[in-house]
Amino acid sequence: YPRIKSPPAVKRIATEDTIALYRPDIDxxxxxxxxxxxxxxxxxxxxxxxxxxxxxxxxxxxxxRSARVKELLRREHxxxxxxxxxxxxxxxxxxxxxxxxxxxxxxxxxxxxxxxGHLLERICGRTRDVDYLLKExxxxxxxxxxxxxxxxxxxxxxxxxxxxxxxxxxAVLKNVGTLYQTMYLVATAMDLAPxxxxxxxSDVFARAAGLDYYAETSVGEFLIGSKRxxxx
Numbered sequence: 350y351p352r353i354k355s356p357p358a359v360k361r362i363a364t365e366d367t368i369a370l371y372r373p374d375i376d377x378x379x380x381x382x383x384x385x386x387x388x389x390x391x392x393x394x395x396x397x398x399x400x401x402x403x404x405x406x407x408x409x410x411x412x413x414r415s416a417r418v419k420e421l422l423r424r425e426h427x428x429x430x431x432x433x434x435x436x437x438x439x440x441x442x443x444x445x446x447x448x449x450x451x452x453x454x455x456x457x458x459x460x461x462x463x464x465x466g467h468l469l470e471r472i473c474g475r476t477r478d479v480d481y482l483l484k485e486x487x488x489x490x491x492x493x494x495x496x497x498x499x500x501x502x503x504x505x506x507x508x509x510x511x512x513x514x515x516x517x518x519x520a521v522l523k524n525v526g527t528l529y530q531t532m533y534l535v536a537t538a539m540d541l542a543p544x545x546x547x548x549x550x551s552d553v554f555a556r557a558a559g560l561d562y563y564a565e566t567s568v569g570e571f572l573i574g575s576k577r578x579x580x581x
Contacts (some may be wrong), residue, residue, distance in 0.1 A: 350408050351414070352473070353511070354506060355426065355428070355508065355511045355512075356507050356508040356511070357428065358421060358427075358428035358429060358430050358441065359418060359430065359463075359464065359465040360444060360461075360463070361492065362466070362469055362470055364471065364472075365469065366470070366471040366521065367463070367466075367468045367469060367470050368383065368405075368455065368460070368471070368556060369468050369470065370405070370408065370409030370412060370413065370467050370468055370469060371405070371408075371409030371410055371412045371413070372395040372409065372467060373409075373413055373414065373532065373547055374531075375414075375441065378414075380498075381535075382538050383494045383538050386452040388534055388537045388538050389534070391451060391537055392450055392533050392534060392537045393537075394543065394544040394545065395542035395543060395544060395576060396491060396492055396493070396544055396572075397492075397493075397542070397544075397577055398496075398497055398542055398574040398575050398576070398577065399542075399545070399575040399576060399578065400538045400579045401453070401575055402451045402452055402453050402503050402574070402575055403452055403453070403497050403498060403541065403573065403574050404452065404453040404454055405452060405453065405454025407452065407541065407575075408447075408452060408454075408455065408498070409467070409568040410463075410539060411465055411520045411532075411535055411536065411539060411541065411573060412462055412467070414530070414533075414535045414538075414539075415433055415531045415532050415535040416432060416434065416445055416462065416464055416528070416531075416578075417432065417433065417464050417465075418430045418431070418432055418441075418464045418465040419431045419432055419433065421465065421554045422439065423574075425446070427440070427511065427512060428543040429441070430464075430465075430481055432464065433531060433535075434467050434477075434527050434528050434530075434531035435524075435525075435527050436524050436527065436533070437509070437513065437523065437524055438512055438513070439504045439558065440508055440509055440522075441513060441524075442447065442505045442506070442508040442509040442521060443502055443503070443504055443505075443521075443524055443525065443528060443568075444461065444462070444505060444565065445459045445462040445464075445501070445503075446459060446460065446461050446462070446500070446501040446502075446503060446554070446558055447461075447462065447469065447498055447499070447500055447501075448479050448482050448483055448486075448498070448499040448501065448557075449475075449497075449498050450475075450495045450496060450497055450499075451455070451495075451497050451573070452497060452498060455469070455552075456469060456492075457475040457479075457503070458472070458473055458474040458475050458476070458479065459472040459473050459474075459475075459476070459479045459557055459558060460472060460475075461472075461558070472481075472557075472558055472559065473557070475557055476557065478479070478553050478554075478556055478557035479557050481550070481553055481557075482499055482501070482550065482553060482554060482557060483495045483496060483499055485548070485549070485550055485553075486499045486546060486549075486570060486572060488540050489546045489547070489548040489549075489570075490544055490553065490572055495566060495570045496574060497572075497573070497574035497575065498572070498573050498574060499571075499572055500532070500570065500571040500572070500573060501549070501554055501558075501569075501570055502525055502528060502566050502567065502568055502569035502570065502571065503554070503558075503560070503566055503567050504521045504525075504565065504566070504568045505564070505565045506518075506521070506563075506565065507564065509521055520548070521568055522568065525568050529545045529555050529569065529571060532545075532571055532573070533545070535564060536573060540576055541573055541574065541575065541576055542572075542573070542574045542575065542576040542577075543571065543572065543573055544571070544572040544573075545569070545571050545572075546569075546571065546572065548568040548570070549567050549570045550567075551566045551567045551568075554566060554567045555567070
């Protein structure tokens with residue numbers, strides 16, 4: 350193992366300005382959810398939203414089901430975590446940031462999702478950079494209106510390269526794919542409108558979030574919003 354210490358398994362919260370998110374009852378969902386095959390068959394990108402926006406409760410359930418820390422695993426060399434989506438070596442270097450344009454119950458702005466405490470950490474309001482990210486996402490997805498919520502997936506590169514060295518970036522991109530699919534399936538089960546994006550602006554995102562571009566920045570983007578009635 351490398352001699353340097355591995356970055357922590359869970360990114361530390363940097364502010365007291367946080368929002369506790371709704372936690373669904375997983376045992377109840379196992380009985381009430383759509384059948385798995387139905388979710389697989391109906392999974393698709395949806396680029397139109399209902400007039401009534403996604404709610405804070407739905408955001409909480411979506412993140413809880415797709416990305417929370419289920420268990421913190423203490424290990425001698427590198428602490429690991431267990432989460433709903435698979436990740437190389439249980440390292441889980443990915444971080445989720447929410448650029449919120451409109452959401453019933455959560456103010457517009459940029460937030461970081463804290464998967465261990467299941468809460469949102471407020472970074473800033475709807476600044477010029479946040480607005481730019483939303484507009485660019487609208488263009489990439491071909492939307493008529495701005496997206497309700499843009500999820501930016503960032504990677505803490507040192508956490509992955511500590512173990513995988515030259516394989517790290519390849520593993521990061523594969524992990525993004527597994528998170529995409531998990532988000533698609535959860536959104537479908539929740540009757541929401543999901544859409545993964547292939548573009549993005551990592552420079553603007555890093556500036557908006559106040560991150561060191563070379564230590565942590567965006568590697569994926571995903572839109573989520575309320576689904577119009579009648580959409581498949």
